[in-house]
Amino acid sequence: MANIAHEMKAIYVISYRELRKFIREKSRIMGTMARPILWLFVVGGGMSKLVRPVSGISYIQFIFPGMIGMTILFASIFSAISIVWDREFGFLKEILVAPISRFSVVVGKAMAGTSISMLQVLILLIFVPVLGIRINAPQFLLLILSSGMLAFSLTCFGILVASRMSSYEGFNIIMNFLVMPMFFLSGAMYPVKLMPPALREIAYANPLTYGVDGLKNILLASASGTPMGPEYPAIVDFAVVAGFLVVTAVLANLSFRRAA
Amino acid sequence: MSNISVNSLVKKFGAVTAVDGISFSVEPGEVFGFLGPNGAGKSTTISILCTLLAPTSGRASVGGFDCVRDADAVRRSIGIIFQDPTLDNGLTAFENLLFHAYLYGLDRRAARKRIDDALSLVGLDGRKNELVRKFSGGMKRRLEIARGILNYPKVLFMDEPTIGLDPQTRNLIWEFIRELKKNTGVTVFMTTHYLEEAEFCDRIAIIDLGKIIASGTPSELKAGLQGDTLKLSAADPKGLESEIREKFGMDSKINDGGITLTVKRGDEILPALIRGLSTKITAVSMTTPTLNDVFLSLTGKNIREEGSDPYGPMRSYARKNHGGH
Ligand SMILES: Nc1ncnc2c1ncn2[C@@H]1O[C@H](COP(=O)(O)OP(=O)(O)OP(=O)(O)O)[C@@H](O)[C@H]1O
Ligand SMILES: [Mg+2]
Numbered sequence: 158m159a160n161i162a163h164e165m166k167a168i169y170v171i172s173y174r175e176l177r178k179f180i181r182e183k184s185r186i187m188g189t190m191a192r193p194i195l196w197l198f199v200v201g202g203g204m205s206k207l208v209r210p211v212s213g214i215s216y217i218q219f220i221f222p223g224m225i226g227m228t229i230l231f232a233s234i235f236s237a238i239s240i241v242w243d244r245e246f247g248f249l250k251e252i253l254v255a256p257i258s259r260f261s262v263v264v265g266k267a268m269a270g271t272s273i274s275m276l277q278v279l280i281l282l283i284f285v286p287v288l289g290i291r292i293n294a295p296q297f298l299l300l301i302l303s304s305g306m307l308a309f310s311l312t313c314f315g316i317l318v319a320s321r322m323s324s325y326e327g328f329n330i331i332m333n334f335l336v337m338p339m340f341f342l343s344g345a346m347y348p349v350k351l352m353p354p355a356l357r358e359i360a361y362a363n364p365l366t367y368g369v370d371g372l373k374n375i376l377l378a379s380a381s382g383t384p385m386g387p388e389y390p391a392i393v394d395f396a397v398v399a400g401f402l403v404v405t406a407v408l409a410n411l412s413f414r415r416a417a
Numbered sequence: 418m419s420n421i422s423v424n425s426l427v428k429k430f431g432a433v434t435a436v437d438g439i440s441f442s443v444e445p446g447e448v449f450g451f452l453g454p455n456g457a458g459k460s461t462t463i464s465i466l467c468t469l470l471a472p473t474s475g476r477a478s479v480g481g482f483d484c485v486r487d488a489d490a491v492r493r494s495i496g497i498i499f500q501d502p503t504l505d506n507g508l509t510a511f512e513n514l515l516f517h518a519y520l521y522g523l524d525r526r527a528a529r530k531r532i533d534d535a536l537s538l539v540g541l542d543g544r545k546n547e548l549v550r551k552f553s554g555g556m557k558r559r560l561e562i563a564r565g566i567l568n569y570p571k572v573l574f575m576d577e578p579t580i581g582l583d584p585q586t587r588n589l590i591w592e593f594i595r596e597l598k599k600n601t602g603v604t605v606f607m608t609t610h611y612l613e614e615a616e617f618c619d620r621i622a623i624i625d626l627g628k629i630i631a632s633g634t635p636s637e638l639k640a641g642l643q644g645d646t647l648k649l650s651a652a653d654p655k656g657l658e659s660e661i662r663e664k665f666g667m668d669s670k671i672n673d674g675g676i677t678l679t680v681k682r683g684d685e686i687l688p689a690l691i692r693g694l695s696t697k698i699t700a701v702s703m704t705t706p707t708l709n710d711v712f713l714s715l716t717g718k719n720i721r722e723e724g725s726d727p728y729g730p731m732r733s734y735a736r737k738n739h740g741g742h
Contacts, residue, residue: 160522162522163522166519166520166522167519167520167522169519170515170519170520174505174512174516176510177512178505178507178508181507183506215609218449245504246503246506247501247502247503248503248504248505250469250499250503250506251503251516251517251520253469254467254468254469254492254495254497255492255517255520255521256489256492256493256520256521256522257520281458296429393599395606
């Protein structure tokens with residue numbers, strides 16, 4: 158990397174492009190925001206009538222960290238998949254023929270996914286007061302940091318997958334066999350501890366479980382030790398997500414370099 | 418020193434040899450054309466030259482830098498207009514160009530100035546802030562050309578720059594290339610299968626099945642052929658034929674209502690014939706050889722048989738409807 162300023166500029170413009178397009182397409186923002194909000198109020202609100210609050214945490218509050226996780230998961234993977242679009246529509250060539258390193262391309266794409274995810278997380282956080290959850294400034298910062306790490310690692314994970322996809326047809330397979338199972342087996346809707354053993358094993362191996370649990374540690378700390386609260390110590394969640402981030406970042410770079 | 422130099426370049430895709438040991442060089446300021454039918458290996462050569470593909474064997478350098486070992490330096494010295502569209506339709510014209518400018522390390526101020534200049538050069542200044550999605554095929558192509566020159570390349574690659582465009586836009590683009598060459602001295606490497614277009618190039622190489630089968634200036638190549646064909650119509654073709662043989666010592670073929678003969682310099686002989694013949698001539702015509710005749714004489718087939726381009730219509734379709742998301 159001969160010229161850091163030049164590479165930074167490239168990283169900036171690669172992520173700016175996607176953020177710009179995301180903000181421009183109002184329908185896309187509505188579409189992606191509708192999902193967690195609907196789940197939160199339709200599923201969460203409905204279940205709250207069936208599930209009794211535990212330590213003062215209602216079901217709708219219980220799934221809120223999971224909804225943040227879901228938002229990040231979908232936004233990050235969807236953003237990373239844009240590599241496949243870029244390849245299909247030729248724009249990737251414009252990027253690949255430019256005098257910038259492949260590393261910067263991957264970082265730019267990862268930053269794009271992260272910022273699009275974070276934008277949605279911020280919108281979702283508007284509901285914190287409505288849901289009767291209280292957070293202070295340090296908690297808010299921790300929330301941003303954890304969400305940011307999770308978003309970055311999931312986007313890298315998406316880039317890793319997208320580099321290996323040759324066409325957009327694989328998208329449905331990814332959605333149905335990777336993204337949806339990751340979501341359902343993450344403790345977002347249901348405590349991992351209470352899952353049937355076979356599913357529980359899968360949930361343990363699912364990095365999103367620790368991402369969501371990290372958010373529970375921030376938002377639902379008062380319910381620790383109950384099924385409604387976080388299941389692992391915050392430090393474990395942090396370590397797993399950080400490890401996941403490093404591994405996916407390295408693999409995303411290797412796999413993109415090979416595919417490009 | 419040559420701006421592009423290619424030596425025994427080979428590229429294989431599995432069993433297919435797309436580029437089969439070609440060598441050529443392009444001098445600074447030249448417009449060099451690659452003329453060949455579908456699948457000849459034109460785009461593959463460009464991909465190697467612009468560092469997107471690694472050659473199987475052989476060497477290529479651009480701007481004095483090796484395309485494999487010094488890929489980054491090559492990338493800094495080139496601009497490229499790909500055969501298939503590579504714009505982001507979800508961005509405006511300005512944003513597409515700004516993206517490019519930043520990828521090439523320009524700062525904001527320089528970028529803005531160059532973008533304005535480039536847009537007015539290709540006549541798109543009024544459309545700066547419009548989404549590319551709303552552009553016509555020709556406008557998109559012009560925008561791609563503006564983008565290609567934004568980083569002031571030493572060598573500009575253009576892979577079929579005018580394919581799928583109407584003649585008017587095609588002429589506009591050619592006008593632009595000529596101006597660009599005159600004003601900036603940029604070296605242009607372009608591919609085409611339009612014969613008229615190859616005529617504009619300073620030098621061309623004719624490529625078929627991955628091999629260069631002829632190269633030179635367009636007139637050199639055509640001069641290598643037998644020459645011009647003259648057609649003279651007369652009420653008495655037989656008389657005309659024998660008079661030409663007697664007076665000029667040339668053999669001609671008699672056909673319906675006249676004769677045809679092939680000569681080296683039709684432009685000089687035709688007036689002499691008309692002056693010297695007493696047989697009444699009712700009509701004359703002369704056809705000079707085209708590059709297609711050159712191709713035909715070398716390979717026994719036409720570069721572009723009518724309707725033989727299976728991708729042609731699809732490409733213009735792709736250009737119209739596909740250019741992005
Ligand atoms: N990525 C690839 N994988 C396999 N084969 C390829 C690939 N790219 C090109 N080829 C093959 O290499 C040959 C040359 O292709 P190329 O695109 O260079 O031709 P071209 O001269 O540009 O043709 P056209 O005028 O149609 O653009 C063709 O037979 C093509 O099928
Ligand atoms: Mg081609």
